[in-house]
Amino acid sequence: MSLFVYGTLKPGEFFYSRYCEAHLISAQAAIVRGLLFALPLGYPALAAGSDWVQGYLLHLKSDALEAIDELEDYDPTRAAGDNEYERIEVEVFDLAQNSIGKAWTYRMELKRILTLRGHWLPNGMWTGNAESIEF
Structure with a gap:
């Protein structure tokens, strides 16, 4: 399973x-198209x-996805607006902007981002500070 991460799930x-290390097959620095925001909650x-947007393309064992979905407050059985993030498939590029395939990532609606300031x-x-993360 391929997953593009840009926040608290990055190495x-x-x-x-x-959530990732024990399931990791491989990782590489990568980029995707989008807009990145820092939320006052301590994550992007x-x-x-x-x-x-800069991050990492992680190749993970498929059993990692359920726990990551839960962390990202994503449930595929809920209506899109009821999830904090949506898990979507995006095209991923290496740092030279060459396509390296598709991967899952988590995206938030701009309206929700603006509501969260x-x-x-x-x-x-984005880079975080472990002390600022609440869970």
């Missing part, structure tokens, strides 16, 4: 060791857009 970030949100990260890169 070195708060939730990587808990990806919205639809045409900017480059997210602020745009024009460089397309």
